[in-house]
Amino acid sequence: MGSSEAAGYVNEDGNITGWLNELAFAPIDYNPSAPADEWSGDIGCGVQYLTSRPCSGLRLPLGSRSTNRSPCR
Secondary structure, X not given: OOOOOEEEEEOOOOOEEEEEEEOOOOEOOOOOXXXXXXXXXXXXXXXXXXXXXXXXXXXXXXXXXXOOOOOOO
C-alpha cells in the first residue's frame, strides 16, 4: 500500500464503503518545530507520524542490522 494513510467509513455490517480519503498531508502536529515533509514542505503532516516512515526511522537507532529494504523489519 505504500507509505501513506487513508481514512474512510464502514457501514452497519462493518464493511468498508467505497469512499476513502488520502490523509498523508493532513496536519496532526502544530508545533512550529515539527518535521517538514520533503515532498510538500508542510510541517507536522500525518505521513511523518502514522505510516511506515516513522518505523523506518526507528529501525537503526533500535539496533536493527537487517539489510531488508522493508521499513518495518
